[in-house]
Amino acid sequence: MSCYGDQHTMLSSDDVLPPPGDFQVLLLTLDSVSLSWSSPQGLTGPQTFRVTWGFDGETSSTRVKGGHHLEISSLKPGEKYQFNMATEGEDGRQSRWVSASLSTVVPPRDLKIDHLGDTSFTLHWSKAEGMEKVPQHFFISNCIPGTDTLTAITDDCHKTFSNLQPGTEYTVSVTTVLSNGEQSESVSTTVCTILPAPELLNVDSVDTTSAAVSWSQPPGLDQTQHHYQISYRCPGTELHITTTSSPSITLSDLKPATEYSVTVCTVLENGKQSQLVLTTFTTVPTAPVQLTVDTTSAAVSWNQPPGLDQTQHHYQISYHCPGTEPHITTMSSHSITLSDLQGGTQYSVTVCTMLEDGRQSQLVSTTLTTVHFQWWRRPSRVAAVCVLLAVIIGLLDSYATSERDQLQASYNTLTKERDQLQNSLNTRTTERDQLQNSLNTRTTERDQLQNSLNTRTTERDQLQNSLNTRTTERDQLQNSLNTRTTERDQLQNSLNTRTTERDQLQNSLNTRTTEVDKLMKSLNTTTMERDQLQKEIERLNKASCPEGWRKFGSSFYYLSTEKKTWENSRQDCLERGADLVIINSEEEQTFINGFESVKWVWIGLTDSVTEGTWKWVDGTPLTTPRYWWSGEPDGGTDQNCVEIYYISSGQGVWRDFDCSFSQEWICEK
The missing domain is CATH 2.60.40.10 (Immunoglobulins)
Structure with a gap:
């Protein structure tokens, strides 16, 4: 804590001491301060300064020679001190005082x-x-x-x-x-204060190239302008950043079968951001394209979906004819030859893309009809021979054919069971993936709910703290009320006491009124004496001016030719049948200032009886126009007498000064 002293502009004069400059007071500890100042303007060489300080009427002082710094200790904590400083000359003269105040109260x-x-x-x-x-x-x-x-x-x-x-x-x-x-x-x-992040971040839907994301508005922002910043990316790509004022957004132009990470944060108008909340999702793979079928060989082919060059994937093929269970198989190539088909039968074929995690694309489908072979009847020997040979061969091969048919039937049964097991496996895999997604969603929701619970717990604790604070404040207010009640009772007692004192003062007033009446009679007598004196003054005005005196109006003025203290100067005037000059008008001030042979002269004004109450030597208070110099009077208890300081022709000012200093004076009679 520091304070600077009051800075006033000094009148230019070679005979006037300038005050110290840049007066500063710095609080060091509870009971000590540091004072610093700069050299007075225009002064060089060693200098002496007078420093005073105090509070509530208690004053201390010291003199500093040749320095511009002073540390004062042993002060009383918690008090407001006044610090004063003046430049002091070798002859005891002092400059105008500069001052600063400082409280010895240290902050928390x-x-x-x-x-x-x-x-x-x-x-x-x-x-x-x-x-x-x-x-x-x-x-x-x-x-x-x-x-x-x-x-x-x-x-x-x-x-x-x-x-x-x-x-x-x-x-x-x-x-x-x-x-x-x-x-x-x-x-x-x-x-x-913390800016809350969005809550309940959720991926609502996902397809091959887009995803819908939503969240809940953070609490406490109903009356606050804000928006949301959404950032998303997939591995190896630049971060995409966008903003929205609504609590949802649809991300588009995404890559199929790609995992994306999404972050959302709250943003205020001043740019402040909350913490990020994160979620991930994987886009759906694209379906195969340009599905073609060769009905003569039952060969099916397709093109690789776009965007899967760097992604592990395979294809699932399903085919069946009406009234039969689907046959399901998988492969990584772009074509397949279907076997064990029935002739002259229409088949429905579907193909989809599958990722390593079990996610699959939409289905693409086509139909095919197998060729039905038929013998045409034609009467010829060749045909007859062929029929005969066929019968013979059929008989010879019947046993082998029967065994083959049994094996084929077993094979078909096992193939069907395998396909059914594959379908069950695919179904279970899909269900597992769906359950895993549900588990992830529930885990995220659980974490978000846990965060909400933690937030509510914190808010509850804060409310409890607020309640405790309010309870404490209420108790303090109750104590204050009790204190004020006690103070009110004390004030009532003081009022009763003051009422009694007022009655006593009324009695004293009555007594003083009687005394005033007596004084009025004395005043009348004094008035008559004054009139007689006035006549004597008029007589004296007609008389000639004594040697060494100057006449102005009805008074004569004497300028001394030697130097004395204020008391000795007045004694000299009294011995001459006069007193130190009393200035009653602007014209008289101008006349007195016409004594140009000296710079300073004593006049009949002092506050030596009561500090700060200026009276003329005849006992009358100072009520006529004042001619104090800027910053005067400023001497305190050690400068109780007044001098006129000559500046230029027709101009002069008053200064309070040390009564023990010897200089010229002016008498008036």
Whole structure:
């Protein structure tokens, strides 16, 4: 804490000491200060300075020679001190005083923020070192730039602020206030409440090239302008960033069969961002294209879907004829030859792309009809021979054919069972993947719910802290009420006492009224004497001016030719049948200033009886126009007599000065 002294412009004169410059007071500890200043303007060489300090009428002083720094210790903590300084000449003359004030109250220390949330925080601090046992409380202010300041007073070393705006920067100040009302400087810190992140981030739907993502608005932002920033990418690509004001977005132009990571954060108008929330999803693979069928060989082919050059995948082929179970097989090539088909039968064939994790594309389908072979009847020998040979061969081969048919039937049965098992496996795989996705979704929802629970728990604790704080404040207010009630009773007693004193003063007033009447009679008598004196003055005005005196109006003025103290100067005037000059008008001031042979002369004005109450030597108070110099009077208890300082023709000013200093004087009679 530091204070600078008052700086005043000095009148230019070779005979006037300039005051010190850049007067500064710095608080070092509870009971010590450091004073510093610069050399007076226009002065060189060693200099001497007079320093005084004090509070409530207690004053100390010291003299500093050849330096521009002073440390003062053993001060009383918690008091407001006044520090004064003046340049001092070798002859005892002093410059105009410069001053500064400072309170020995040290501000709090160790400001710390904890329990920082989106709508509240708690501020802790410590009492100033050495003031732990000094009665004190603290004045706290909290504000957002451009808004009204919120204030509070507490005896504790902590304060919880609630019902704040999320993501907002607050400036908090704490000031020590003593029981006598003295305050320290404020110490401040800034804190920014947490901006809550979006909640319940979810992938609503996914296809080959797009995905729909949604989330819930963070709590506490209903009245706050905000939007959301969405970032998404797949491995090996640049990050895509977009913004929206709604709590959902559809991402497009995605790659099929690709895993994407998506992050969402809340953004305020001032650019502040919340923490990121993350989720992932994989786009659906594309279906095979240009599916073709060769009905003569039952060969099926297709083209590889686009975008799968770097992705592991295979194809699932299913075919069947009406009334039969589908046959399912898989392969990594782009074609397949179907076997064991029935002649002259229409088959339905479907193909889809499958990834390693079991995800599959949409189905593409086609139909084919196998060729039916038939013998035509034609009467000829060749045909007869052929029929005969066929019968013979059929008879010879019947046994082998029967065995082959049995094996074929077993083969067909096993193939059918294999296909059924494959279908079951594919179904179970699909169900497993769906369950895994559901598990992932439930896990995410569980984590989000856990975060929400943690947030609510924190809010509950903050509300409990607020309740405890309010309870403490209520108790403090009750104590304050009790104190005020006691003070009211004391004030009532004081009022009763003052009423009694008023009655006593009324009696004294009545007595004084009687005395005034007596004084009025004396005044009348004095008035008659004054009239007689006036006549004597008029007679004297007609007389000639004594030697060495000057006449102005109805008075004569004498300028001394030697130097004496103020008291000795007045004694000389009294011995001459006069007194030190009393200036009653601007014309008389101008006349007195016409004595150009000297710079300073004593006049008949002093406050030696009562400090600060200036009276002329005839006992009358100073009520006529004043001609004090700028900053005068400023001498305190050691400068109680007044001199006229000659500046230029027709101009002069008054200064209070040390009565023991010897200089010329002016008498008046």
